[in-house]
Amino acid sequence: MATGRGAAIGVAPHSQSYPHPLSLSASFPSITTFSLSRRHSFSLSSTKEKKPRVNLLLGSAAEPTTTSSPSSSLQNDATFVSDTEFSLAKVSFGVIGLGVGCTLLSYGFGAYFNILPGSEWSALMLTYGFPLAIIGMALKYAELKPVPCLTYSDAQLLRENCATPILKQVRNDVIRYRYGDEQHLEEALKRIFQYGQGGGIQRRNAPKLKMIREEATEEGKYCLALVFEAKALQLSDFEQRQAKFASFFGPGITAEVGKGEEEGLYEVKLISDTTL
Structure with missing residues (x-):
């Protein structure tokens, strides 16, 4: 193997910095699990014992060893959490x-x-x-039918103490079966977008909730992201009603509007003002 500044092998425990593009995490327990984090790094983690990560760093020298604080470890914990809680509301x-x-x-x-x-x-x-x-x-x-809910582990830790009662209710309502409603959050969308009224939109163009996502912001706040499909609307239609989203799902939250990952998808992030 060639040596020099092009490649280096080092030990990099958890730190506040983001992982390098190519990382190889090795551990040697008898039982291992494979997890995918939202920072797009693949790691093998042990269910019994955690050992230091051995990273293969390309294009830079090895980083010095640093220790992480409790607050940074909360923000770096960004793995998906599967919802295994049983509830009759999730049964058809x-x-x-x-x-x-x-x-x-x-x-x-x-x-x-x-x-x-x-x-x-x-x-x-x-x-x-x-x-x-x-x-x-x-x-x-x-x-x-209920909509999919993607939950990050750091947001799950914040939900109990930081999420407002309204945010908890919104989450519980959309992940269970409902009967007689045309769509999820129907009453909220009707008031925010004012179907058929002056300055509003046509009911046939109403956005549809496709999924929700629980995540933590960089400031360590709980965030419930609502992902809507609205092919007949523009981003400006959501931006004009950003304050209405905050007032309807408030108090104690801040609303942020942006485009989704795909065409025709828009995200409304409801961020709780409560912190740990």
């Missing part, structure tokens, strides 16, 4: 009602014609199976 009652109703109807008809055992219960199964199937179909028709 339409699927449950339709499944139970169709099962009772199928078995009831089979028992009635002596294809299946339990003919004495066939009338009862048919009596309850039919309305359950109808209710299940109605709920399935009026069902509004």
